[in-house]
Amino acid sequence: MSQPEIVPAGDQALKVLFENKIDRKINQRVKQLSDRISRKKITGITETIPAFRTLTVLYDTLQTDYHTLLLDIQPLLADLDETSRLRKRIIEIPVCYDETLGPDLQAVAEHAGLSVEEVIQLHSEPDYLIYMLGFLPGFAYLGEMNPIISMPRLASPRLNIPAGAVGIAGDQTGMYPMASPGGWRIIGSTPVKLFDADRESPILYEAGDYIRFRPISLNEYEDMSSQNTNAEDLYHIVKEDSFGDKDNE
Amino acid sequence: MGIRITNSGMHTTVQDSGRNGFQRYGFSASGAMDLTSLRLANILVGNERDEAGLEMIVTGSSFLFTQSNTIALTGAECRPKINGKPVKMYQTLKIDAGDELTTGSLKGGTLAYIAFAGGLDIPEVMTSRSTSTRYSLGGFHGRTLETGDSIAFRKPDPSLNKRTRDFLPDWVNQDTEDIIHLRVIPASMIELFSEKAAAGFFEKEYTVSSRSDRMGYRLDGPKIETISQEAVISEATVLGDVQVPPNGQPIVLLADRQTTGGYPVIGTVCTVDIPRLVQCYPGKSIQFEPITLKKAQHLLKKQERFLKRVETYFKNQKETTENTSEATDGKDNQEDGDWSADRISDLIETVDASSLNYFSYEDEQIKIRLDKQNPQSKEVGRNVSERKTRPEPALAPFETVTISSPLVGLFYTSPENKDTPIVKEGDRVTAGQIVGRVEALKLSYDVTADKSGIVRSFQVNDGQMVEYGQPIMELESEE
Incomplete structure (x- = not known):
């Protein structure tokens, strides 16, 4: 793979640019570099923001400058493909695919020419990679949904999609961490509070993690809604070999 | 106890240097738009420079103080008054419990800031007190301040020594x-x-x-x-x-x-x-x-060094004068001999509001001549020339009242999302009635009639850009 390029982005940030396409491997290198920089605790770096193919690094101009950071970051670009030590963290999100919570589920099924059960099965099957967070606080860009259940957005957006809604737009799927207007086809809802400002981790996941949707019944949904889910219970850490070098998906 | 909002203004929020470190999770940093002005206000009142203060957009708010404290106002000129008496920006002001601080519509800029010594008692949400109104997060219940809201002080310090700074950010003029x-x-x-x-x-x-x-x-x-x-x-x-x-x-x-x-x-x-x-x-x-990046970083460092110097200067001042108990009344600030831009503009306003047509003053530092009749002195302020064109009330059978724009923006005759004008020529309006609106930075500000009368003419068209103080319409007063 080609060597990433470092460029300035204003006087308080720089960007590390990887190959210009949406690709799991490339995104994993972005995440790998982000982790390396965090671990190094480089003087002056205040935040790293991973995206599909770029890592944006914010820094404090009083503590460092662009040229110093070039020297700090360059050595970390080597061997980013050796992801064998990377652990895979899967966050399991319980989703109730009941028609009272997923008003567009039937339409998605009809559009795909499948039964509702088949849509649920296809939607909850993959482990979705979080490419990046953005658009809304805690909104995860997930890859890749089975294209069989893809469906265009609603022609006129809904004024209020409630927090926890799970939906489909084109060949993307996503979850709403907070209420927002939007044109996504809503197929279900999670009782888990995806965003909680008072929690130690206000957002339960970050770029590089995986989301797994676990179908639950309406009864389970109601039980879980009334109690505070312990965030730790949702995490499944997979350390090892099913990922990294041997991961050839 | 602290402040109670007696007039909300258009868009006043609690802001600090921002909710930094959460962009990777999709959170905008928010924080003060003009961070330099907020920092300067904080430095003046002895706060950490990134402490939260209030940001006022386009129009100012008013506050009743229920506890004494020291404050500083910075940013765009917001014509602050304490109990009706004009006070200066860019210096510390001591405000007693029971005093009212009022600010008007902003001129020369769109943003003004108030810092309160010891900070505001606003809970931190994800390390910051900044308000994100879009996500109803942080600040005062995640929203803009409304009339009747109360905010307590954390550690008020009404006994701060008076501090002024002859520093005006380069955008002021x-x-x-x-x-x-x-x-x-x-x-x-x-x-x-x-x-x-x-x-x-x-x-x-x-x-x-x-x-x-x-x-x-x-x-x-x-x-x-x-x-x-x-x-x-x-x-x-x-x-x-x-x-x-x-x-x-x-x-x-x-x-x-x-x-x-x-x-x-x-x-x-x-x-x-x-x-x-x-x-x-x-x-x-x-x-x-x-x-170039190098030049930009050099400028940023220079600015930071400047703020640091001001900060250190005040810290030392605090240490050396801690035991003296000289009066620190910020409201009485005319003795100091320096002719800051603030003081000159105060003078212009005073002359402008008075019946004087001519005023001159001269000392070692400065020579000032204000002439309301002479068109060459136009630079002292638009209000002067506008007032001059107004007919003398005593000579007219009916008094003509000009309604001026309270701010810079686009003037509209109809309410938001409607086409019907609120008033048209020949309509009778009563004092306090809404007659149009001015929109700036997506905020809509109602223009009201000061007096009752009949709408004689519009001076501007619907949708036209208006300046601060520009005449919008003329009324034939019935009072």
């Missing part, structure tokens, strides 16, 4: 400049624009659109063409990014910007020029010029 020059560090993505388009961006003039807000300032001007219409793969946005959407009209991304974006970025406004931009009213002309 920028409304006399025809064009604001903003320095931009070209982006790596500039390759997505043709050489001609990139050169045009730095040569042509843009104006600030009235659709600007805390997310971004939109600019109107010559279309910037991108080479290909292909979308950019989304990546993190940076404060000051000049984003070019397909319509070719640039948007400068600011405090409440979305955290990721998929439009080409032509460059990034350097940090020290952000306050100059955000203080611009809609309609202001902007020209971009390229700056």
